[in-house]
Amino acid sequence: MIPLNELLNAMQKAKDFLFAQIEKGASKNQDEIAPNLQKKVSLQHFDSSRFQKNIHIYSHLDADGLSAAAIMAKMFTRENIGFQITILNQLESQYIATIAEEISKYNRFIVLTDFGSGQYEILKEKLKTTDFLILDHHKPEKIDNPPEINHINPYFYDIRGEDEISGAGICYLFSKIMNEKNQDLAALAIVGAIGDMQNNNDKSEFKGINQKILQEAMNDRKIILEKNIAISRTRPLIQSLIYSLPLEIEGLSGSYDGVVQFLNRINIQATDELNHSRTLIDLSEMEKKTLTNALIQYALVEKGISTDDIKKLVTTFYILTDFDPKISVSDAREMSSLLNACGRRGKQGVGIAALLGNAEALTDAMSEKKDYKKELSRAIQSAKKQIREYEYIRTVYDNTIDERIIGTICSILIHSDLQHDKPLIAFADSDNHFLKVSSRANRELLDKGLDLGIVMRKACQQLKIQNPAGGHPPAAGAKIKTAHLKDFIEKVNEFVKEQIG
Ligand SMILES: [Mn+2]
Structure with missing residues (x-):
């Protein structure tokens, strides 16, 4: 069967x-x-x-x-x-x-x-x-x-x-x-x-049963796919191009004058007749095409950006048709990050109700998300100062970071500038002298055969830690006694070495 x-x-x-x-x-x-x-x-x-x-x-x-x-x-x-x-x-x-x-x-x-x-x-x-x-x-x-x-x-x-x-x-x-x-x-x-x-591959595509489910959602018009430039759909166009392009394009990224001139050149108005800022979703289909093509042309011909990088400029948005297309969370990616923010801030009920279409909950959830963003950027700056090197792993232990967001911080750091050769293991204070543990690995390490789920589980078993660890090869978590920290790090380092050393 x-x-x-x-x-x-x-x-x-x-x-x-x-x-x-x-x-x-x-x-x-x-x-x-x-x-x-x-x-x-x-x-x-x-x-x-x-x-x-x-x-x-x-x-x-x-x-x-x-x-x-x-x-x-x-x-x-x-x-x-x-x-x-x-x-x-x-x-x-x-x-x-x-x-x-x-x-x-x-x-x-x-x-x-x-x-x-x-x-x-x-x-x-x-x-x-x-x-x-x-x-x-x-x-x-x-x-x-x-x-x-x-x-x-x-x-x-x-x-x-x-x-x-x-x-x-x-x-x-x-x-x-x-x-x-x-x-x-x-x-x-x-x-x-x-x-x-789960669609975090080169083409941002779903596979297996996810693909079938997506097809069902599309057949019922609950989701519409929209290929577009990978910038914010709901921020003013000028800001989006200055700040949210997925790769740095000289002359546009960070440059107000550059973006304004660029839009003038291709005849796209940044404001409407009432002088309100237009966003990506305000553009007509024709304008979207013009913008995408002009941007690719500019990056490729004038700036000599490689075709591999150029591909990153266009993305597929998964549009949730049950929501007002003018709000950011009509994009499934934004909705998912809204839920995440609600969860991490202890407002799970608000998140669930928002996803189920409750208008009041949606408003609350969006303001939670704003606060969450502020909390994250502070935590990342703080965590960066606490990174320690071991032979096969890096660790972060920052007691100013809430245990509910340590996994997120760990994910952001593993995909940031320098962390490519070793997995990152992050710790945050939990209740009663316990630590919450989050670990993350990137694609290169997974290709070498790293499975953090196994590493975490083995380390917990060896130290007879009662709370079972769980997770996938790229991301796993555990909870340990603060007193076990040193031994735990040693074990994790040893088991990572066994797998990829
Ligand atoms: Mn899951």
């Missing part, structure tokens, strides 16, 4: 399993939430229905995790199944213990999205198989064959969770098994996949 069909078969069984579980066993306290989780709850919908159990969805804090949660929220609402959502930065053992308590006290059924596969062993130890369902795409600890009914993961079917399908994509496929109507959520799966940078 082809892998996708096998995956869908498993989902069909998992759906029947889920219904069987929530139909039995009356819950005493349908409206209560485990008290110590109360402050983390962001969204809930309880309904009196034929179902005996309510569902508690736990999902990951990033854009993919929030998109996954939004899909599940819509799906359960449509089926009139009561649910609540809690978003966690990482599924740590302390939360698994709380979940176990919650199940026995309130008789909940647990759905874990965009995480869980990396913690399956400990979940199985603390919970009964009949109490939870995992919908994840991170590489599982063990590839069981056949996998258990409550554990859905593409890797069991030879589908790469790294770039062929996201957590939101898995939830989307599951939601369609639940109800064909949910095909209208395909665009949300694409937002999730973009959040996990």
Whole structure:
């Protein structure tokens, strides 16, 4: 059988399993939430229905995790199944213990999205198989064959969770098994996949199941592809060309006069008849073509920029048609970074509601994003001063950086100027003398065979660290005691050496 069909078969069984579980066993306290989780709850919908159990969805804090949660929220609402959502930065053992308590006290059924596969062993130890369902795409600890009914993961079917399908994509496929109507959520799966940078290849294209999902979203006109110059779509044209070109073009980048002359030369007005600044989306199709061609011509002929670099000037925008095209987040990439900002600032509910089309939430989310940007640029400047060199790795430990953004900082730094020959391991203070660990590697290191997921897991095992580490080859995380820092760095350095030394 082809892998996708096998995956869908498993989902069909998992759906029947889920219904069987929530139909039995009356819950005493349908409206209560485990008290110590109360402050983390962001969204809930309880309904009196034929179902005996309510569902508690736990999902990951990033854009993919929030998109996954939004899909599940819509799906359960449509089926009139009561649910609540809690978003966690990482599924740590302390939360698994709380979940176990919650199940026995309130008789909940647990759905874990965009995480869980990396913690399956400990979940199985603390919970009964009949109490939870995992919908994840991170590489599982063990590839069981056949996998258990409550554990859905593409890797069991030879589908790469790294770039062929996201957590939101898995939830989307599951939601369609639940109800064909949910095909209208395909665009949300694409937002999730973009959040996990699954189209981060030379052509910015999706592959595997992501490509199929994109096609479904396009068939229903939920997403429109738009090839255009890779500048901001919603900032004033002049500013966009001065500041947001993807490569430096002498005479335009940073030059107000240069850009104004350039636009004059090709007869494109930077302002409209009311003297308002025009943006890329205000331009007519004809003007967009003129601008793109003129820009390529200028860069190629007058500035001698290589054809490889020229390609970067044009990009594909994934336009979400459910949103006003005049706002930045009608671009799926912007939407995904909006969700990410909401998650990192502890406003997960706002992010999910915005993605589901709530206008008020969208306004709030956009202002969160502004604050988030400020916070990031401060943190990057600060982190750069804390970089330390080891033989096979670089580390950053900055106690002024919030643990929720350390992964982002790590990603930005690994793709910045100097960090190309070694992976970067970043640490931030967490609660109770613990450190949150984030690690990132670039393409060159991956091609050499580096798998940070394995490195993190092995280092944790060796140091008998209770919290299981998780992740992919290019990005992995963990949580360790501050006292373990030195030993942990040593182990990571050693295991990276084993892989690429
Ligand atoms: Mn994900």
